[in-house]
Amino acid sequence: MAIFKDRHYFRVNLEKKTDESLWMKCKSCGELVFKRRVRENNNICPHCGEYFFLTAQERIESLIDKGSFTDISKPIVASDPLLFQDTKPYPQRIEEAQEKTALASAIIIGSVTIVGIPVVMGVMDFRFIGGSMGAVMGEQICHGMEEAIRRRQPFILVSSSGGARIQEGLFSLLQMAKTAAVRGRLAEEHLPFISIMTYPTTGGVQASIASLGDIIIAEKGAMIGFAGRRVIQNTIAEELPSNYQTDAFALEHGFIDRVVNREDLREELGKVLGFFVEAQ
Amino acid sequence: MSDERTLDLLEAKIKELRELDKTDGINLSTEIARLEKKLEALREELYANLSDWERVKIARHPKRPYSLDYIREVFTDFYELHGDRLAGDDRALLVGLARLDDRPVVLLAQQKGRSTQENKERYFGMTRPQGYRKARRAMSLAERFSFPVISLIDTPGAYPGLESEELNIGGAIAENLLAMANLRVPTIAVVIGEGGSGGALAIGVADRVLMLENAIYSVISPEGAATILWKEKERMKEATAALKLTAPRLLDLKVVDEVIPEPLGGAHKDSHKTASSLKESLLRHLAEVSDIPLKKLLAARYQRYRSLGRYSTLNDQ
Numbered sequence A: 001m002a003i004f005k006d007r008h009y010f011r012v013n014l015e016k017k018t019d020e021s022l023w024m025k026c027k028s029c030g031e032l033v034f035k036r037r038v039r040e041n042n043n044i045c046p047h048c049g050e051y052f053f054l055t056a057q058e059r060i061e062s063l064i065d066k067g068s069f070t071d072i073s074k075p076i077v078a079s080d081p082l083l084f085q086d087t088k089p090y091p092q093r094i095e096e097a098q099e100k101t102a103l104a105s106a107i108i109i110g111s112v113t114i115v116g117i118p119v120v121m122g123v124m125d126f127r128f129i130g131g132s133m134g135a136v137m138g139e140q141i142c143h144g145m146e147e148a149i150r151r152r153q154p155f156i157l158v159s160s161s162g163g164a165r166i167q168e169g170l171f172s173l174l175q176m177a178k179t180a181a182v183r184g185r186l187a188e189e190h191l192p193f194i195s196i197m198t199y200p201t202t203g204g205v206q207a208s209i210a211s212l213g214d215i216i217i218a219e220k221g222a223m224i225g226f227a228g229r230r231v232i233q234n235t236i237a238e239e240l241p242s243n244y245q246t247d248a249f250a251l252e253h254g255f256i257d258r259v260v261n262r263e264d265l266r267e268e269l270g271k272v273l274g275f276f277v278e279a280q
Numbered sequence B: 001m002s003d004e005r006t007l008d009l010l011e012a013k014i015k016e017l018r019e020l021d022k023t024d025g026i027n028l029s030t031e032i033a034r035l036e037k038k039l040e041a042l043r044e045e046l047y048a049n050l051s052d053w054e055r056v057k058i059a060r061h062p063k064r065p066y067s068l069d070y071i072r073e074v075f076t077d078f079y080e081l082h083g084d085r086l087a088g089d090d091r092a093l094l095v096g097l098a099r100l101d102d103r104p105v106v107l108l109a110q111q112k113g114r115s116t117q118e119n120k121e122r123y124f125g126m127t128r129p130q131g132y133r134k135a136r137r138a139m140s141l142a143e144r145f146s147f148p149v150i151s152l153i154d155t156p157g158a159y160p161g162l163e164s165e166e167l168n169i170g171g172a173i174a175e176n177l178l179a180m181a182n183l184r185v186p187t188i189a190v191v192i193g194e195g196g197s198g199g200a201l202a203i204g205v206a207d208r209v210l211m212l213e214n215a216i217y218s219v220i221s222p223e224g225a226a227t228i229l230w231k232e233k234e235r236m237k238e239a240t241a242a243l244k245l246t247a248p249r250l251l252d253l254k255v256v257d258e259v260i261p262e263p264l265g266g267a268h269k270d271s272h273k274t275a276s277s278l279k280e281s282l283l284r285h286l287a288e289v290s291d292i293p294l295k296k297l298l299a300a301r302y303q304r305y306r307s308l309g310r311y312s313t314l315n316d317q
């Protein structure tokens, strides 16, 4: 049975804005800032430069050519194969996340153009149960890659995820293998896959699809790694450096190709894509 | 399993009576037979309906046979290969050539330690990036010479630590997943003890995925899930039940292909018997997958992983 009842969450419409409040307080510098200015500034504080969180919709808007977005996500929602219940039943958790985010799942797949280049893009939303990867996210990522193959277009994945969705048990873990397998097809088809890691790209997502990009770009301020600080300290009580799992750490140790400022990502993508395909 | 003590006492008693029967020439055979029957009944009762948490304890039992125990009994001529040619030689994941009956295979085997010293060397069975990259190297070797790959999975998880992160353990796991999905030889993975999350999956993508009866395989440890979801580590029994991580439950969910039976009470009660069941199963599956033309085998493996996962489909208008 579908957990997801309200069909109105499905198919994202970027034009529809819901947030009506005018001002927000920057958590970094404490300044009261005009929300519209923050939005227009890629959710960066106009005062101190702090990066605020981007929802999947905001992320898409910040990266694509205006008006070029079509939601091509598969019409699927989570089921509850384990009948999982922790402090609340899993279906309730999903419904709450859907209400909070107005999204069907933790990822949107879109057909867009970036600096005139048509691509298929997947964008995760951390607000939806920590952007965790369950069967729906795994399937959407594979669907996105298959659409890219069908359209002969590059695939871009913007990760923002704490890892696997615990509530779907082994099914979640196996999405790592599933997405890796389909990624192999994209390679056979000689279509570029650009992986963008943002805050955070950790656990099962970092240990699978996000690390398999032909080119891996981290947004400045990203957190990248496998085991979180707390896990390490609980398991082996090891001292960790202050730059642990930062973008700089990932670059220094060779996991990623580049670190890019948020406001430059769109142009950077255009530049990279230009090596592989021509703008229309 | 506090009742296990009763079993042990009863076993000791029977042994004592046997000695008396032999040395003192008193005929105790009826008494011995009576106690043995009682012992058997007690065993059945105790082990027939193991709770999921009890299976977790058996999977982690300090006397449980580890990879090297099975390698000795199931395979011949194990020829270990060391090192990832880059950063080191992980002792928690062993690779090498071996023969299964007469057929050469490449083995990838996660190995826990028994003594404190051995556990230190083997990082309590937690695989490091050096191990995953060594496995990757062995996979390439297998592909080059058309050796089937057999993985024996037994790890609490990938080793979490600064050094692991510096060597990009997540990236190493990801590369293995990609490699195994496309590996051009037959592959079989068996979870023999603990299948700890990505640390296990990194050698576990295969044409056949098997589990020993009391092995576990999970996205997260029961303790980890209890800490994250219930905010109380002590609620690991509930977490265990919720995660459906035991072999019989995963067989029901159709994510593993076969459960290999263990003796009553677990593999450690009779490791020879367990090893021979494992061997029988490996031979049978290897024969099956070897019979399938490579192209078909790869297509089936792709389909297996492509179709993995359950979700609900909406009517899209």
Ligand SMILES: [Zn+2]
Residues within 6 Å of the ligand: A026, A027, A028, A029, A030, A031, A045, A046, A047, A048, A049, A050
């Ligand atoms: Zn600020």
